[in-house]
Amino acid sequence: MLPPVPSAYCHAPSSDVLLLLLLLLLLPSFISQEGRRMWSARRRLAGWGESIYDLLQQRYAAAGGVPEDDHSLAGCLMRITDKHGNKPKRGALVAEICDALTASETVPSSIMWTLYCIAVRPQLQQQLQHELAATGITSSTIAANSSSSTTCNGSGDTASLQDQGDLAPAGPETFSASGKSSAAAGVKQQAAAVSAEVLQQRRQRLLDAFAAAGPEVLKQLPLLQACLYEAMRLYPAGAPGAPRMVEQPTRVGPYLVPPGVIECSLALKPAAAAAAAAAAPAAVAACRMVEQPTRVGPYLVHPSVMFLGT
Known part of the structure; x- marks a missing residue:
């Protein structure tokens, strides 16, 4: 029969595991310079959404609540409740505001x-x-x-x-x-x-x-x-895509991208509205897409990505 194990030894492994888990969750964001920049950008985006949320709260509080005939996106978000009648937490509504303004449905x-x-x-x-x-x-x-x-x-x-x-x-x-x-x-x-x-x-x-x-x-x-x-050229549905790391050799257009390369999408709106994209890029001219769909601009011929390195 094994002797009883002291309680101190029982709690030590779980504490180490918890500390290791916290390190694994938090440290990768600060290991690289890109990670630190993305962490800072996420915090700025969250602050932007919180400011909008606070402004909506003030406006609807001054109006005595959300009017029933207010079917705007802001009104629906501030009126929403779960099946028990409870309002979502502040963080959940802030996330919805950021998604609605920066991550619209593409189709x-x-x-x-x-x-x-x-x-x-x-x-x-x-x-x-x-x-x-x-x-x-x-x-x-x-x-x-x-x-x-x-x-x-x-x-x-x-x-x-x-x-x-x-x-x-x-x-x-x-x-x-x-x-x-x-x-x-x-x-x-x-x-x-x-x-x-x-x-x-x-x-x-x-x-x-x-x-x-x-x-x-x-x-x-x-x-x-x-x-x-x-x-889609004039009004792209999405902002630049989130950076992704290539895990296996991937062919993108004329390029063969090796594993370990970090890919970052270019800003679609500036690329499509540039003077090099097309003649009179700000004008809607569907006929040029019919006549010369591959000569409108280099961004239509080659993928709009750049590679940051390993």
């Missing part, structure tokens, strides 16, 4: 800016309508009403339904002296509802047409792809 961000670039350019919209019609994606109804559907008041949608009798025009008796304003407001709301319904139907027809055509149809839409590329 929704790219689609949003692409739609924005198309929406503010009616001529580009017409060119895309012709391209979609040539592939059979756009139905004849949408193609015929493309010029009127680009307006913001939905007059084209309302007129098309009036011809079918879906929107009955108000009679003369509707606009009496007593109820003229209320009748006009009702007609406006009815027109807006009908316009939204028509847009929903058109959207569904387009989705069905794309689903029937299959993914191969994207090869027949060079202008649409060019709009996406141009929007």
